[in-house]
Amino acid sequence: MKILxxxxxxxxxxxxxxxTNDNTAFDTSGVxxxxxxxxxxxxxxxxxxxxxxxASVDVINVGGPxxxxxxxxxxxxxxxxxFRVNTPATDGYAVAKELSKVAKEGHYxxxxxxxxxxxxxxxxxxxxxxxxxxxxxxxxCISLEIxxxxxxxxxxxxxxxxxxxxxxxxxxxxxxxxxxxxxxKIPNMRGIMMARKKPLTVLEPSSQQTTSTTLKYxxxxxxxxxxxVEAENIDELIDLxxxxxxxx
Amino acid sequence: xxxxxxxxSENGAFKKAALEVASYGRAVANALxxxxxxxxxxxxxxxxxxxxxxxKVLSVNHSEQFNAKIYADILVQAAxxxxxxxxxxxxSADSRYLAPMLSVGLDAGYVPNVxxxxxxxxxxxxxxxxxxxxxxxxxxxxxxxxxxxxxNNAFGLVEQSVSLEVESFSPSITSSEISVExxxxxxxxxxxxxxxxxxxxxxxxxxxxxxxxxxxxxxVLGAATACSKPVSDLGWRPHSEHVGQTGKPVASNLYIAIGxxxxxxxxxxxxxxxxxxxxxxxxxxxxxxxxxxxxVGDAFEVVPKLIEKLKTFKAQNS
Ligand SMILES: Cc1cc2nc3c(=O)[nH]c(=O)nc-3n(C[C@H](O)[C@H](O)[C@H](O)COP(=O)(O)OP(=O)(O)OC[C@H]3O[C@@H](n4cnc5c(N)ncnc54)[C@H](O)[C@@H]3O)c2cc1C
Ligand SMILES: Nc1ncnc2c1ncn2[C@@H]1O[C@H](COP(=O)(O)O)[C@@H](O)[C@H]1O
Numbered sequence: 001m002k003i004l005x006x007x008x009x010x011x012x013x014x015x016x017x018x019x020t021n022d023n024t025a026f027d028t029s030g031v032x033x034x035x036x037x038x039x040x041x042x043x044x045x046x047x048x049x050x051x052x053x054x055a056s057v058d059v060i061n062v063g064g065p066x067x068x069x070x071x072x073x074x075x076x077x078x079x080x081x082x083f084r085v086n087t088p089a090t091d092g093y094a095v096a097k098e099l100s101k102v103a104k105e106g107h108y109x110x111x112x113x114x115x116x117x118x119x120x121x122x123x124x125x126x127x128x129x130x131x132x133x134x135x136x137x138x139x140x141c142i143s144l145e146i147x148x149x150x151x152x153x154x155x156x157x158x159x160x161x162x163x164x165x166x167x168x169x170x171x172x173x174x175x176x177x178x179x180x181x182x183x184x185k186i187p188n189m190r191g192i193m194m195a196r197k198k199p200l201t202v203l204e205p206s207s208q209q210t211t212s213t214t215l216k217y218x219x220x221x222x223x224x225x226x227x228x229v230e231a232e233n234i235d236e237l238i239d240l241x242x243x244x245x246x247x248x
Numbered sequence: 249x250x251x252x253x254x255x256x257s258e259n260g261a262f263k264k265a266a267l268e269v270a271s272y273g274r275a276v277a278n279a280l281x282x283x284x285x286x287x288x289x290x291x292x293x294x295x296x297x298x299x300x301x302x303x304k305v306l307s308v309n310h311s312e313q314f315n316a317k318i319y320a321d322i323l324v325q326a327a328x329x330x331x332x333x334x335x336x337x338x339x340s341a342d343s344r345y346l347a348p349m350l351s352v353g354l355d356a357g358y359v360p361n362v363x364x365x366x367x368x369x370x371x372x373x374x375x376x377x378x379x380x381x382x383x384x385x386x387x388x389x390x391x392x393x394x395x396x397x398x399x400n401n402a403f404g405l406v407e408q409s410v411s412l413e414v415e416s417f418s419p420s421i422t423s424s425e426i427s428v429e430x431x432x433x434x435x436x437x438x439x440x441x442x443x444x445x446x447x448x449x450x451x452x453x454x455x456x457x458x459x460x461x462x463x464x465x466x467x468v469l470g471a472a473t474a475c476s477k478p479v480s481d482l483g484w485r486p487h488s489e490h491v492g493q494t495g496k497p498v499a500s501n502l503y504i505a506i507g508x509x510x511x512x513x514x515x516x517x518x519x520x521x522x523x524x525x526x527x528x529x530x531x532x533x534x535x536x537x538x539x540x541x542x543x544v545g546d547a548f549e550v551v552p553k554l555i556e557k558l559k560t561f562k563a564q565n566s
Contacts, residue, residue, distance in 0.1 A: 011379075013493050013494065013512065013513045013516070014512055014513070017379045017382040017383050019383070037494045038494075091357075092358070093351070093352075093357060093358070096348075096352075118379075118380055118493055118494065119378065119379055120378050120379075121360070121361055121377070121378060121379075121380060122360055123344050123348070123360060124347070124348040124351070124358055124360065125348075126348070127316075127345065127346075127347070127348025127349050127352075128348040128349070128351065128352050128358075130348075130349065131320075131348065131349040131352035131353065132352060136317075136424070136425045136426050137316065137317065137345075137349065137426075138426070139316070139341075139344065139345040140341055140345070142487070152429075155341075155345075156341065156488055157341050157342070157431070157433065158340055158341045158342075158439040158440075158441040158442060159433050159434060159437060159438075159439030159441070159442070160431065160432050160433030160434060160439075160488075161431075161432050161433075161488070162428055162430070162431045162432070163428070163429040163430040163431075163432075164426050164427065164428055164429060165426070165427055165429055166425050166426045166427075167425045176487055176490070176494065176495070177487050180481075181481045182481070210390065211356070211357030211358070211389065211390060211391045212357045212359060212387050212388060212389050212390060212391075213387065213388045213390060214385050214386070214387050215373065215385070215386045215387065215388055216385065216386050217378070217383050217384065217385045217386075218375075218383065218384045218385070218386075219382075219383050219384075220381070220382075220383070220384065220519070223537070223538060224540075226526075226536055226537070226539050226540060226541065226542050227540065227541050227542070228541075228542050228543070228544070229541060229542070229543050230543075231543050231544065231545030231546075231549065231550055234550070234553050234554050234557045235557060237525070237541060237543065237554070238554075238557055238558065238561050240541060241502070241523070241525070241541070242561070242565075245502070245522075245523045245540065245541075247444075247445070247501045247502040247522070247523045248445075248469065248502065248558075248561070
C-alpha cells in the first residue's frame, strides 16, 4: 500500500496573530511553525500502517522553501520520502490541484490529509483532492482500518458518528481519534539523523490558477469589560442572562 | 443568474442553521437583485422556507443515507439547472463534508467560515474568520460561480416572506464507492454544532464522576455538554466533546465554562460564541479576560445552586 500524507505548515497554536504591510500579510516574525495538528494524527496513523502492514509513506507540502523544516520533521517521525511543490499556498483549490497531480502520478492508494489547517481553517483541500482524483472521501475521520483493499472508516457527525466502508483509492480528512494524543510520534535523535539522508524532492507547480484572493486582515474588536457576580448571588446572574444578555 | 441554498433537515424538520442559510441567501439574492432557490431533501412541508425568503424549492426524494458525494452531485445539477452563481451552505459536519466536492463540480471558488453578507458583489468580496477566530479576512472570490460556507450563528434568522413555489426535482443519481454501515447518534441529545447553549467543563472538575451536575445543568438549559482538551485526553469525556482550536468550534449564543482556565487554544475555539460565562475558583484565570460574566467560586458549590435557581426560573417563565 502506498500512502501519501499531506502536511500543512502552520503557526504553533500559542502564536500571537499579527499582520503587516497595512494588514495585507500575516506577520511571521517570532512565530514558530509546526506540522498542522490534524496532520500529526494522520502521519502517526500512517506510521502504524507502515509498521503493521508494510505500507510506504511519503509526505508532501505545497509551499515555499521555509516549509522544508516541517517536512524534515515528518521524515524524522518516519516517513520515507518528501515532496515540496514550490509555490506559496495561497488558495485551497490551487493547492488541491497541485497535490492531486502528484497523487495521481504516484498511484497512491491512500491519501491522508487533515480535517482542516489551523491557520485558514479551510477544510477544503482533502475534499477537493478527492473530487479531482475521482477517489472516495471521508471527512472528520476518527478511525481508519484497511484490509484487502477495503477501508473501514469512522466519521464524526454532529452529535454522533458514522461507520463507512470504501474501496481504495481513498482520501481522508483526519483528526484526533485516528490515534490517541498519547500515541503521537515525536522525532527521536536517530530519526532526525536518518531524516537528513532521506529524499526531499522539490517539484515545480503545474499551474498558477487561483479562485480567490485575500485582500486584507482584521483583528476582532476588543472585548468589553467582564461583569463579576458574587458566588452567593446566583439570582443576579440569572437576571443578567435573562434581561441583559437575553440568552435564557 | 440566481442564488441557491442547501437546506438541511433532521427528522423532517428544518435545522435552525438551514433557516439561517436561507436568510443569508435571501440577503445575497437581494444584493444581486435575483431569485433564491433552495434544495431540500425528503421534506414534506416546505412552507417555513417561504417565511425566510425562498422563492422556489427544488424538492428531492432520495431515501438513502446521506452520502456527501451523491449530495454534492445533486447540488451541482440543481445549481446548473437554475444557473446559480452563488451557492450557500451551513457549517454543519455534512455541509462541510460536501462543499469542497460541490465546488470542484462547479469549478467554483469556495470560502468557508463566512460571517457577514458580501462586502460587495462586484468584485465579490466576503468576510470570513481565520486563525481559529483570532482574526478575520476579506477574500475576493474570482470565479464565476461562488460557494459560501456560512458560519453558524453569524447572520441569524431574518424573516422575509415571499410566495413559495415547490417543484419536485429528480436529478440523476451517481454511484458512490462509499457505503454507510452504521450511524450511531444519541437521540434527544443536543449536539455542540446545533446548540444554542453549551455547558463546558474542564480539569477543575477533578474527575469524570463529577459530571453529573454538568449534565444536569445542560439538561435544565437544553444545552449541549462540552469539555476542554485535557478532559477528553484523560478519557473523562468523549473526544467529540473536546472544543477549542484543535477540537470543535463553538458558536452558540451562550457558553458556560466551568473549571476551565481559558488557555489560548481553548478560547480560539469558543471566541465566536456570543455570551460567555465563567465559573472558576481562581480570580486570575485567563478566561475572566475573555468572558462577559464571571463568578469566582467553587464549581461544586456554585453549579448545584445555579441548577436549583434555573429550575425555579424556568418554572416561572414557561
Ligand atoms: C497543540 C495544542 C493544542 C491544544 N488545543 C486545545 C484545544 O483545542 N482545546 C483546549 O481546551 N485545550 C487545548 N490545548 C490545551 C490548553 O493549552 C490547556 O492545557 C487546556 O485548555 C487546559 O484545560 P483546563 O482549563 O480544563 O485545565 P487547567 O488548565 O488545569 O485548568 C483548570 C481550571 O479549573 C479551575 N478550578 C480548579 N478547581 C476548581 C473548582 N473546584 N471550581 C471551579 N474551578 C476550579 C482552576 O482554577 C483552573 O483555572 C492545546 C494545547 C496544545 C499544546
Ligand atoms: N499547502 C499544503 N500542503 C500540503 N497539504 C496541505 C496544504 N494545505 C492543506 N493541506 C492538507 O489539507 C488539510 C486541510 O487543509 P485546509 O483545507 O487548508 O484546511 C491539511 O490538514 C493538510 O493535510
